[in-house]
Amino acid sequence: MLEMAIGVVSLSGLTAFLALLLEWADSYFADYGECHISINGGEKVLTVQGGGKLLGTLMDNGIFVPSACGGRGSCGLCKVKVLEGGGPILPTETPYMEPQEIENKVRLSCQIKVRNDLVIEIPEELFLIKEYQTRVAAIRELTHNIKEITLKLVDPPEITFKPGQFIQLEVPEYAESPEPVYRAYSMCSAASRPTEVKLVITRVEKGIATTYIHDYLKEGDPVTINGPYGEFYLRDTDREILMIATGSGLAPLMSLLHQMADEGIQRKATLFFGVRAKKDLFYRDELEAFRQKLPDFDYVLVLSSPDPEDQWDGETGLVTDAVERRFNDLSEMEAYLCGNPFMIDAAVKLFTSKGIPEERIYYDKFG
Ligand SMILES: Cc1cc2nc3c(=O)[nH]c(=O)nc-3n(C[C@H](O)[C@H](O)[C@H](O)COP(=O)(O)OP(=O)(O)OC[C@H]3O[C@@H](n4cnc5c(N)ncnc54)[C@H](O)[C@@H]3O)c2cc1C
Ligand code: FES
Structure with missing residues (x-):
């Protein structure tokens, strides 16, 4: 058994080493020459030196495709359609793809090397x-x-x-x-x-x-x-708003609150802000100022495990539990969530079970 395990580990080590060696040799010895990238039916055609990753090559030419992981293939944000020249989809891409996307030739631009001419499609707004x-x-x-x-x-x-x-x-x-x-x-x-x-x-x-x-x-x-x-922005409706943030996930929600104050948006809104202990809370004065400024805005601070010296008599536990304690029926609401992926997965599950359709739940996962 032990010998078999050692065999498997050595084999995967060898495979990884060979892959690295190939990548290294490719970057030193392969010369792909000049390649053309035709974008959105020829709306723009780039002439580039081959050999780089598509994401970086586009960026060098002033076309910025979203990315959160710096091209390491771990955020799944850098999707573009590669209609010609991209080769077969790679195992590093498939975890981020729905079957429909694979069928529609969607690829992770950080995983594709520019080795030949490419025909691609990107959302028009990326040009801006x-x-x-x-x-x-x-x-x-x-x-x-x-x-x-x-x-x-x-x-x-x-x-x-x-x-x-x-x-x-x-x-x-x-x-x-x-x-x-x-x-x-x-x-x-x-x-x-x-x-x-x-x-x-x-x-x-x-x-x-x-x-x-x-x-x-x-x-x-x-x-x-x-x-x-990003697509995380306030939808123009009259619905009651439910916001949930953990940690620095509060950032984009503060921007939404600024918008509500600046534009006089008077929709009913409740923000649940979850952190571990009192020392992790921030923007308390700013949230209080929004409570004064926005007639129908309230916020709830939730500590998941307060320190003994916190002397906390507010909400405790998971931020989603606090929402559940305060609201029974969420079906008419619109939800905006930001923060760690575990909270977001739990919140989406809770909200859909309480009647908010998934298409009315907007979020950015920071993980
Ligand atoms: C749309 C979007 C918006 C974001 N906005 C913010 C924001 O406003 N504020 C903010 O602080 N972050 C935000 N992030 C996260 C941010 O992009 C980085 O992922 C984060 O700052 C870590 O980068 P790093 O280079 O320091 O860590 P890396 O060098 O990328 O990662 C180091 C290690 O830490 C792990 N790791 C990465 N991120 C986290 C994390 N959040 N918690 C625990 N472990 C982690 C990685 O898996 C890796 O093992 C956002 C992410 C997305 C996708
Ligand atoms: S940039 Fe993150 S997966 Fe491509």
Whole structure:
């Protein structure tokens, strides 16, 4: 049995080694020459040097496809249709694809190498996404592991976005990362202040981007972002709104609340904000200010495991349990969720069981 296990481990090690070797040899010795990428029926045709990944090649040519994992094939956001020239779908892509998408030639652009001419289709709005040079105007500690970063737009000097959307931030090469990486961050600021973008960023243990942002980034530093991206924005209806955030998932919901205040939207809305203990709470004054400003807005803070010194007499447990304790019938509501994937999966399950159809539940998973 032991011998068999050793055999399997050695074989998979050897396979991984050979794959790496092939990739290395390919990058050094293969010369794919000039390739053409025809986009949206020839609306734009790029002439590029082959050999790079499609995601990066498009980005080098000013076309920004959404990505949250920096091209590592783990977020599933970088989908484009490859009608010709992409080769067979790879095992690294299939976990992120619905059967319908595979049939429709949808691919992960970060997994496809440009080896020959390609014919692709991208959503028309991606042509509008731009790169922005910014400067860090302020860094504020919100909790022991969350920072608020204010970026002042430099070139172009303004950004237009829908509250709730996210940008990709470029982390340059630094001590912990030999190459630049891109990560997604939701804007928490008001769209009515287009000259700046505020982000709320949680430190992830050994995370490439968050280590840079928490330990290296200083006020005055230049930062390149691109965007805006995403379908997480307030729908124009009169329905009652249910919002749930965990941790930095509060960011895009703050942007929605700014929108409601700026545009005088008076819909009934309740926000449940879940964190572990009192020391993880932030934006309490800002939430209180929204409660004063918005006539039908309320918020509920939920601690999943308060510390003994917290002396907490508010809601405890899972944030979804707190929703269940307060609301019986959700069927007429519209739900906006943001934060960790476990909370979102649990919330979607709960909400659909309480009558909200899935198409009225909007979310961004931060995992
Ligand atoms: C649409 C969207 C919007 C987002 N908005 C925000 C935001 O406003 N604020 C924010 O802080 N983050 C946000 N994220 C998450 C963010 O994009 C990064 O994934 C996160 O900051 C980690 O990046 P990193 O480079 O530091 O970690 P990585 O180097 O990518 O990861 C290091 C390790 O940590 C694990 N890991 C990655 N993310 C997490 C996590 N969140 N919790 C626990 N383990 C993790 C990875 O699996 C890996 O093992 C958003 C993600 C998406 C998809
Ligand atoms: S960029 Fe994340 S899967 Fe392609």
